Amino acid sequence: MNSEKLWYKSYSPNVRPHLEYPDLTMPQYLERAAKDFPERDAVVFAGVRLPYKILAAMVNQCAGALTDLGVKKGDRVALMAPNCPQYILGFLATLKIGAIVVQVNPMYVERELEHILNDSGAETIIAYDAFYPRIKNVRSITPLKNVILFALGSPAGTADDNALKAEELLTKYPPQFEQAPVDMDNDVAVFQYTGGTTGVSKGAMLTNRNITANAIQVAEWFETLEYGNEKVLSALPFFHSYGMTTCLNLSIINAATMVIMARFDIKECLELIKQEKPTLFPGVPTMYIAVNNYPNVQEYGIDSIKGCISGSAPLPVEVAEQFEKLTGGLLVEGYGLSETSPVTHCNPMFGRRKTGSIGIPLPDTDCKIMDLETGERELPPGELGELCISGPQVMKGYxxxxxxxxxxxxxGWVYTGDIAKMDEDGYFYIVDRKKDMIIAGGYNIYPRDIEEVLFEHPKVLEAVVAGVPDPYRGETVKAFVVLKEGQQATEEEIIEYCKANLARYKVPKLVEFRHELPKTIVGKVLRRTLREEEIQKQKQQQ
Structure with missing residues (x-):
């Protein structure tokens, strides 16, 4: 079975099945790039250009500042910001002193932020100043000691004696700083929080080796990458492992220029493509759909794009074909999860792609399909079971x-919770999820998170949340609600309540009131039944 590694025969001739992974941290890769291409732009953002030598010096100043605040090896530093140069500085400076980056989704509301800060034990946070009100509200009930704020454009007017200004801090420290000694395989670099069916967000511990290895694996997959000669359109959020690896880390390992977007906006995206001519564009299907459907899109010079990996949600075939026709570049679907830093599979860039497949495992990535009952019996090609993965990108644990x-x-094997099969050529297909996760617009949404909030509403007796098909977001969130006897509520009322207690992307777009919910004999709500009813309803309306 898998001992023969069926997928090797499907590799492009230029992709090596086994790679070397040097003992270099991300900040050391930055130093290498600064030495090789000191004047090359590392970052382009909102009209600002930062060459590699300047970025490297600023990272060292930031590492000096953190050290002076008492941050040391193994400490956790939370980062809460949209994509911007300051995020990169905080990320790399934290790794330079051997500390651990805690990735915080900037959309989190107080409750979610409080959980992550308390769970990680982060005593320091580097954040965009506009987010300070939320941080201030939870500060006294978390371990936070140091709050470092930076402005994007004019300050957000959140001055506070208890917060430090990043801009003032940096100027005090020299542009040299030695990398703290790091055990690549055991020292953790990043806590990547991932939701769970238990409703509690778990911190996947990604080591220094995990994150550098995954960037090296992805770079190999792109095949035609030229060191020091690429530009990566960085629209995926860095706080997500997918953006961290395919935009931030991939760029630094390859001395590429990051063309950064704080948030994806199609018009701004196309203007940037026209101006900067990026060669790589990792993204999610909604981004490529937006490009395909934009009027007169060819006028924006999108033919500069050579390669794109699409992840986070299934990529419709017609979207990929139309995008390739428009750009002349290659768009292939991949797969990954937070626990694997995240990329594990991808369709070959120049080889055979199979419709509906997540592709084949990346170099040095081993996969097997295990039986669903015991998880101990490996299944042959064609049979459905749980997808399990091992490789240098697999986390240390939670x-x-x-x-x-x-x-x-x-x-050493990650049991993904995804039901999959492998064909005779070593291509993998995700068939279903053991978990009931919803993927909307590239965001992973766990129904339990939303259901807990709904159950707190004083009028709600029962609630269940399911992902229902949506032409733009892939899936969207729908809540099915049973009200308490004698109570009345509107769809708007429920949605507004969720908005106050959840990050925006988790808020249900649709609410349906029911007298009862379908259940099994033991009283478990049949989420899948509701989802299937919704699909049937949509089909009938077409």
Whole structure:
């Protein structure tokens, strides 16, 4: 079976199945790029250009500032910001002193932020100043000691004696700083928080080796990458492992220019493409759909794009074909998860692509399909089971969650919770999810998070959330609600309540009131039944 690694025969001739992974941290890769291409732009953002030598010096100043604040090896530093140069500085400076980056989704509301800060034990946060009100509200109930704020454009008017200004801090420190000694395979670089069916967000511990190895694997997959000669359109959020690896880390390892977008906006995106001529554009299907449907899109010079990996949601075939026709570049679907830094599979750039497949495993990535009952029996090609993955990108475990770790990580293999099959050529197909995760617009949404909020509403008796098909977001969130006896509520009322307690992307777009919910004999709500009813309803309306 998998001992023969069926997928090797499907590799492009230029992709090596086994790679070298030097003992270099991300900041050391930055130093290498600064030495090789000191004047080349590392970052282009909102009209600002930062050459590699300047970025490297600023990272060292930031590392000096963090050290002076008492941050040391193994400490956790939270980062809460949209994509911007300051995010990169905070990320790399934290790794330079051997500390751990805690990735915080900037859309989190107080409740979610409080959980991550308390769970990680982060005593320092680097944040965009506009987010300060939320941080201030939870500061006293978390371990936070140092709050470092930076402005984008004019300050957000959140001055506070208890917060430090990043701009003032940096000027005090020299542009040299030695990399702290790091054990590549055991020292954790990043806590990547991932939702869970248990409703509690878990911190996947990604080591220095995990994150550098995954960037090296992805670079190999792109095949035609030229060191020091690429531009990466960085619209995926850096706080997400997918953006961290395919935009930030991939760029630094390859001395590429990051053309950064704080948030994806199609008009701004096309103007940037026209102006900067990026060669790589990692994204999610909604981004490519937006490009395909934009009027007179050819006028924006989109033919500069050579390669794109699409992830986070299934990529419709017609979207990929239309995008390739428009750009002349290659767009292939891949797969990954936070626990694997994240990329594990991708369709070959220049080889055979299969419709509906997530592709074949990246170099040095081993995969198997295990039976759903015991998880101990490996299944032959064509049979459905749980997708399990091992490789240099597989996490060390979940922070402070030994039981969850043992469930997900067995003998070095990540049990993904996704039901999949492998064909005779080593191509993998995701058939279903053991978990009920919803993927909307590239965001992973866990129904339990939303259901917990709905259950707190004083008028709600029962609630269940399901992902229903949406032509633009892939899936959208729909809540099915049973009200308490004698109560009345509107769809708007429920949605507004969710907006106050959840990040925007998790808020249900649709609410349906029911007298009862479909359940099994033991009283478990049949989420899938509701989803299937919704699909049927949509079909009938077409």
């Amino acid at each position: 922070w402070n969650m030994p039981e969850e770790t043992n469930k997900t990580l067995r003998n």
